[in-house]
Amino acid sequence: AQKITQTQPGMFVQEKEAVTLDCTYDTSDQSYGLFWYKQPSSGEMIFLIYQGSYDEQNATEGRYSLNFQKARKSANLVISASQLGDSAMYFCAMRGEGYSTLTFGKGTMLLVSP
Amino acid sequence: DVKVTQSSRYLVKRTGEKVFLECVQDMDHENMFWYRQDPGLGLRLIYFSYDVKMKEKGDIPEGYSVSREKKERFSLILESASTNQTSMYLCASGVQGTRYEQYFGPGTRLTVT
Secondary structure, eight states: OOEEEOOOSEEEEETTOOEEEOOEEEOOOSSOEEEEEEEOTTOOOEEEEEEETTOSSOOEETTEEEEEETTTTEEEEEESSOOGGGOEEEEEEEEOTTOOOEEEOOOEEEEEEO | OOOEEESOSEEEEOTTOOEEEEEEESSOOSEEEEEEEETTTEEEEEEEESSTTOOEEOSOOTTOEEEEEETTEEEEEESSOOGGGOEEEEEEEEOOSSSOOEEEOOOEEEEEO
C-alpha cells in the first residue's frame, strides 16, 4: 500500500519568490512514480510534473521542479518566481509498481500575494 | 490536448434519487477513474476501469456503481443518493505505460438534499 503525506495545509508566498511544497511518501515498491497536480478554484486537476523512482535527475518543467530525495522518501515541489496565478491547491500523488491507480495526499493550499 | 469532459458542473438531487454522472474522454485511453474529493480528505478513488466492460473497486466503492460500455465513456451511478454523497466528483483517464499519468475532467459538484 502507498501513503502520501502533505504536512502543510496552507502556504503563503509573495509574488516572484520561490516556494517549496512538502511531500513524503511511503511504499515498499522498488519501482514507482510521483506526481504533482495543481487544482485552481475552477476545480480541474492540472498535471504539473512527474518523477520516476529510477530517474537519476530531478524532474523539471518550466518554473516547476521536483526535489526528489529517495532515501528520505520525499518529493517536494519547488515553484520558482511565484505568480498570482499559482494560487491554488496542490496535490502530491504516487503510483505503485505495476499499478495504474494513484494515491493522493490531502493537498496544500498555496496563496500568492502581490 | 487530452480532453476529458463531464456531463454537469453542478448537480442538485434529492435523497433517494438515482444519479448518473457521465465522463467522456477523446484520447482513446484504456484506463478511466472516478474520484470524490472532500475538504481535508484529498481525492479518494471510487472505481476504475482498465477496459470496456471491466471495472475494479477503489478505496470507497460503497453506495456507487459504474458502467463502461464504450471505451471513451465511463459512468458513475449512485443507486439511491444520500446526503453523505454530497461531494465533488472527478473523472480521469490515462494510458497504460511507464508513467500511468492521469488527465482529469472539470469535476461535478453534486449536492444531495
